[in-house]
Amino acid sequence: MSNPQQERAKASLFYDPKIRGYVYQAALVAVVVFLIWSAASNAIENLRAQKIASGFGFWHNAAGFDINQKLIPFSASGGSTYGDAFIVGLLNTLLVAGLGIVLATFLGFFVGVARLSNNWVISKLAMIYVEVIRNIPLLLQLFFWYNAVLKPLPNPRDSIKLPTGALLNNRGLYVPDPQLGPGGSLIVWTFLIGIVASIIFRAWARKQQEATGKQYPIGLVALGLIIVLPLLVYFATGRPVSFIYPELAGFNLRGGIQIFPEFVALLVGLTTYTAGFIAEVVRAGILAVSRGQSEAAHALGLRSGPTLKLVIIPQAMRVIIPPLTSNYLNLTKNSSLAVAIGYPDLVQVFTGTVLNQTGQAVEVVAITMAVYLTISLVTSLFMNIYNKRMALVER
């Protein structure tokens, strides 16, 4: 196609790639529009036949069910609506996904590094862990944690007593509920200020190191700010925190914070499963850093710990972050398996209970999918920004 003029003169309209392109696209659009139109018209007809209302009016209707784990007040008798149920489910999904991401990252990095350890036993154990976890379906693992590990725990009457007054039984883990006395909020504030202060100190120390080469004990200072300082305040204000301990009342336990077994099973399952994948990502990332880098670091006199921390991991992160992002997204999406063990996440509450009660499949499924899509897009957006910051800048 070096000379389009000549080409056009020779070829008939039928063979013109441009015209063909238009024809193909028009045909595709026609097919898609027809499919959507026929699906919509069928749906309207079927819904009418089944006498199911359409539209989002159900959002404000009262929900006639209760949810055990809730981060906001929700009860059928309190006039909560389907909209509230949606929010409860969404928050539960975000809670388990957020915690899962943090824990899976730690465990995954640990196992990934362990697989590369020169300690034979540790690397082999890490390998077995990765192979076993990755080759067994998540659903089976969730069933295992929920039905085979947590369900056979004793009933509340003979709960297992853990140190610090926590109780473990087949209705979950009951931990003491902290109550703040006068001056107690000061401790919380100190704790929060400690976190902020250590972040600021870390940034300052980094800048100082870049400017002068002097290293500051970031870890120790952070430890002091976040843990020791609130402890000091705790004693200085006369120990204003008291605990309500869980205790047996009738057939159930009263008091304390109840952590439901469904939540624990889902969290443990998601964490261990995703960690297996993250471990492989981390391993691949570390192996991608050329050997010369660690040899050069050793030649400079760095020991293996600082070499890993200062030389290997920062470079490996560039390889690790994109697949790590997909693993975070997978974890969030996989949290929808909650429906199989009855953890009230978005899918279980909304696509399960609400859909069954209202019958409005189209709206409910559409909302659920939109939520997951949004979570996916937002997560990838943030990870892409982070990725851009970490990416190799070449001259």
Added chain:
Amino acid sequence: MTDATSENAPYAFVRTETLQQESAPLSVAGPLAWIRGNLFSSPLNAILTLLCVWLVIDTVPGMVRFYILDAVWSGTNRDACLADKVGRPVGACWAYIADRTQYFIYGSYPVAERWRVNIVFVMFALGVVWLLWNKMPLKKVGLFFFFVILPASAFILLLGGPRAESFLRFLIIVTFALAVLHLVLSFVPGLMKYWVGEGQLAVEEAMPAWKRFYRPKRLILLSLVVFGLIAVLADSIGLPRVDTGLWGGMTVTFLIAAVGIVFSLPLGVILALGRRSKLPIIQLLSVIFIEFVRGVPLITVLFMANTMLPLFVPQEYSPDRLLRPLIGVALFAAAYMAEVIRGGLQAMPKGQYEGAMSLGLGYWQMMRLIILPQALRIVIPGIVNTFIGLFKDTTLVTIVGIFDFLRTIEATLVDPTWATPTTRATGYAFAAIFYFLCCWGMSRYSISVEKRLAAGQRR
């Protein structure tokens, strides 16, 4: 140091023969040094090693005792696995697995009709070996077998009944017509130019007629043979309809996985090509489909297939309960497959496209003959990985009420015939072993392919 010269020779000792080579000292080589280097190289390492060893000693003997030494291997009901009935500590109840194997494999498929499932299993195994084992001949015929003949035969054999039989009749008529058409075309050279392209015409005409008939038409013959066999079976033994509600167990698990791969691969190729297309609308629609499906969990896709699909089609065509998740899984896998294949397409050097164009090939010819064979070859490991994910995800159909392998295990756990304290642990272990062996085998295969493909890069 003393000089061993001729003057002080009597006092000097000069060795005349070479010393035997000694083995390296124990601190450098040998098991002890290995242990020191690999297990106790630093205090931290030593502590970690001891911790791990303790962990292994703590768990492994217990598991061995539970699953092997104390296990019950035979029996007909729960009494065989109850500690107080047997009079000894009881571990895993393998007798329960042995008793229920048939159910785990076939679900509730009628006992008298299970040979049909077995035939499908054999065909499936044949197709898998044909495609995956490097040394098997006629790979293209194998592809045709796996992607066309196997699905059609499996549908007819598993479902049975008048609908399947009319479908079979239709298939036989079509293949027979093709065979006749081809016979005519091969033996009447004047007609050949309508069948064979200009470039191939001379080659074809030079061949003897029987060879012309035989060569590219293996596919038709193969289809005729397979469909003919099924027709004979159906005629002599009869294929009564087995409703999909009765299907279950490994049959359904493999069915979903096979449908997933058979449909997602071509669909994935089309979507990947669409995503790389220069036509904006086609590209946009492909991107929307891929990103949308990849952005939502499979469960919501299954729920959608289960609850919304019946709404979207006229009442009388409402899809079968088993068909709905099949559609969902195939669409879901297609989106992932598309991204894997896109990777392969992107890895193709531009010269390959330009070379194909310079030969005067059109878009589809270029893709079919030059680009896709190479691109798919590169991404075989990626395809296998997607398939492993798909295979594990088949368990999710449990949630929309399909009796797959995992669901049959769950179902037997609540059955009082085998309700013992150890049944659950046994059932889950069995399921875990099954899935592990399948997935691990596939991942080993993908690694071996990767090694084989990388052979050209090795120096």
